[in-house]
Amino acid sequence: MSDLLFETQYHPPIAFFAELAHADALWLETHDHYRKQTYRNRCLILTAQGIKPLTVPVIDGNRSEKVLSSLIEIDYRQNWRHQHWRTLQTAYGGTPYFEYYADYLHDIYQQKPALLFELNLALLRFYCRCLRLRQPIHLTSGYHTGEEVGSGAPGQPATPAPLDRRDWLTPKATTDEPGPDRTSVPAYGQRFGKDFVSGLSILDLLFMQGPAAGSFLT
Template sequence: MQFITELHYNPSILYFQEAFAADELLLEAQEHYQKQSYRNRCHILTAQGVVPLTVPVKNGNSKILITQVEIDYAQRWLDVHWRTIRSAYGSAPFFEFYADYIKDVYDRHPALLFDLNMDLFKLFAKFLKLKKPIHLTQTYVKTYEEPVEDGRNRLHPKKEPDILRLNPYRQVFGKQFAPNLSILDLLFNLGPEASNYLQN
């Protein structure tokens, strides 16, 4: 089964669960940017609860191809994001195992949102041993039919995800399990076992 989805910023656990369920991945590279979506935001668990991290972009209100959306480095988001991630997961069992590799992606200062998301996606896929054929779309197709499953916009900050598919695991903060956070939460807490978790 081919599965098509858009690229997310530090994608959610459900995002990678769906990726593992597919035989082949298609990443949408021909769509227009959509604001207030996971394309430029993620959720992590901090001492203050679940908080969003949002990458500011230029021309985010205009119709622009997703591959042309520029990151706005005039805003000091990068330092804020990494400081928040380090504060949230610095004491997690596997933070030191992955942190330097992730920080290296940020330190490259990719100019484009798509490039940042792709670099992070490739890194997470490597950590998780996600060995699937992965392709970028060459043209925009509004509606896909079988054998392609269309997962575009299925996961959205304003939609309640299907949390029943996620089993609780030990998290750094909180007594109640916070579901479907960024894959960062799963990796920093479970380490190499994250791959098995996603396939169960």
């Protein structure tokens, strides 16, 4: 196993956690420039109408790609929290474990973090607890270039560079393009449709499988 390097993601896809389950530790990039139309501020869920994206609006989106991802502010002038929560209730309110996790998720929304990075980190820590993933989470101190991430004690070797998974997963689930987020998790029962839909947020697996969700990651 090795360490992983990812960007933070909003309700990350299942494939994110499937990778993490086989890692020693997770490094989160804090010095990359924000990129639009990525999992940084969106997730994909399954509704009666098919795959639906949920997107967190950010402030000054026109110039956001010149801002560090860790400094991107959430735009609370838009009523996105209410919209996202109502959509989740409609899509997953009838699943076996929605009520089991709903209050915890609602509390994270109610904290109203100013930064997208803070929201994503709170969600990530929550999901790791739910999935019983105990790998340590580190934040990069500078932009990671693929070199070793630090040095050990005097006379000890430096820490090997983590496996770079930044922007490895993309929210293009409305296409038939193959990708890691479409092939890394075995099929499980879903609420809508006859055919299994891959590439979804961890929400889909967690609401359907509950405490057993972690067993689908190995």
